[in-house]
Amino acid sequence: MNKTIDIQAAVAIAAAEAMAAKTQGTFGVGGVLLDGAGNVLQSMHNNVVRQGLVFDPTAHGERQLVDWYFAERAKGTPLPPPGELTIVTSLDPCCMCTGAILAAGFNVVVAAPDVKAGINYDGAASFTALPVPLRAQAGRSFCYPAVRGATEYARAPSGAAPRSFFIGKSIHEATQALCSLVFEATSAQVMQLLNAGDDVQLRDPATLPSEHAVVRALRRRYPDALTYRCDPHAPDAGLAPFLQAAMEQDARDGGQGDAAALLDAFGNLLLCMPGQLARSLIRTPFMECTRQYAQLRYELMAGAEPALQEDIKRYLGHPKHGTFVLAMGPDDSAASFMTLGAYGSTMEGALPENNPAQFQYVRPAMAEDALLALCDAMPPLYRKLIRIRPRQVADRALIDALA
Numbered sequence: 001m002n003k004t005i006d007i008q009a010a011v012a013i014a015a016a017e018a019m020a021a022k023t024q025g026t027f028g029v030g031g032v033l034l035d036g037a038g039n040v041l042q043s044m045h046n047n048v049v050r051q052g053l054v055f056d057p058t059a060h061g062e063r064q065l066v067d068w069y070f071a072e073r074a075k076g077t078p079l080p081p082p083g084e085l086t087i088v089t090s091l092d093p094c095c096m097c098t099g100a101i102l103a104a105g106f107n108v109v110v111a112a113p114d115v116k117a118g119i120n121y122d123g124a125a126s127f128t129a130l131p132v133p134l135r136a137q138a139g140r141s142f143c144y145p146a147v148r149g150a151t152e153y154a155r156a157p158s159g160a161a162p163r164s165f166f167i168g169k170s171i172h173e174a175t176q177a178l179c180s181l182v183f184e185a186t187s188a189q190v191m192q193l194l195n196a197g198d199d200v201q202l203r204d205p206a207t208l209p210s211e212h213a214v215v216r217a218l219r220r221r222y223p224d225a226l227t228y229r230c231d232p233h234a235p236d237a238g239l240a241p242f243l244q245a246a247m248e249q250d251a252r253d254g255g256q257g258d259a260a261a262l263l264d265a266f267g268n269l270l271l272c273m274p275g276q277l278a279r280s281l282i283r284t285p286f287m288e289c290t291r292q293y294a295q296l297r298y299e300l301m302a303g304a305e306p307a308l309q310e311d312i313k314r315y316l317g318h319p320k321h322g323t324f325v326l327a328m329g330p331d332d333s334a335a336s337f338m339t340l341g342a343y344g345s346t347m348e349g350a351l352p353e354n355n356p357a358q359f360q361y362v363r364p365a366m367a368e369d370a371l372l373a374l375c376d377a378m379p380p381l382y383r384k385l386i387r388i389r390p391r392q393v394a395d396r397a398l399i400d401a402l403a
């Protein structure tokens, strides 16, 4: 095999993408996808924030590279199987990206650590933050190369061995420092924008006339928006037909027959989405739901006057004030771990104290105590700050309707 690239050179590309992300005002993280000989297939950076607004909370570099791969392959581009490919990322993947990478089966080379949200947050490369069935796969596919030097950025190699096509197998200390610093320079500010940038007095979109721009935009993405309402945070059997329709669509599109709904703080149904599994292995219903909602808000707010932006934030509040309802609860698979991570990436901060049941599911996929133990093993951002606690819906008739 012709060796074509040093780990250092690939990390330098990822670092340049991370700088571009910082310039855009989003998380300073970037990555590059290499084929089995080390040729660059694509490079991307974080796109969570654009024009000072949340564009897509799931648009991390690694997750986008995984979706890029499946989109290209669906177009007929000849690409090797994921097991032959390597994502080189400037920052340790978060739980969403780790779940996406493991579900798809890519290899990873990681530069800077992320002690709050990284899958290797404790630096031990034992991946105890993952569900037990995923740890061995991570150990075989997540590589933390040596960083040569004498400062705090130096480290011994750990995790999987670098793939054989890499010529040089270490990272320069200065490049590692750049990867760390460009993320640290953006992290707090972008998290604040994602979690608390729009704490406003919420207004009920069900009071708006049907020709209002907010209602029209909602129904373009989901024609049944605002046609169902329950007590706040208490979905009942009336939600069942909407979930069932999306579940049937999801199964037709190659999914497991799952669905994800978003209710607002007043109990209005805003979105209920199937996945897009036929297009990409990682476009699960929750990923589609949180992305559609963020992009709906972005579409209405981008370029709008500040007063209009404030009005849109009042009628389409941050999802932390509402309720996500999954038809099928999380299990210990990579795709479910991605969902839990994407939930974290949607919140990026503490949930409101008056909304402890923000994350609900109808059909359990594993015992509740095992699910909560899984959540309690996640990195500190998820476990301590966001405190992800999915719970089954309380309404027996809704559970029976989907049984």
Ligand SMILES: [Zn+2]
Pocket (backbone or CB within 6 Å): 060, 061, 062, 063, 093, 094, 095, 096, 097, 098
């Ligand atoms: Zn990520």
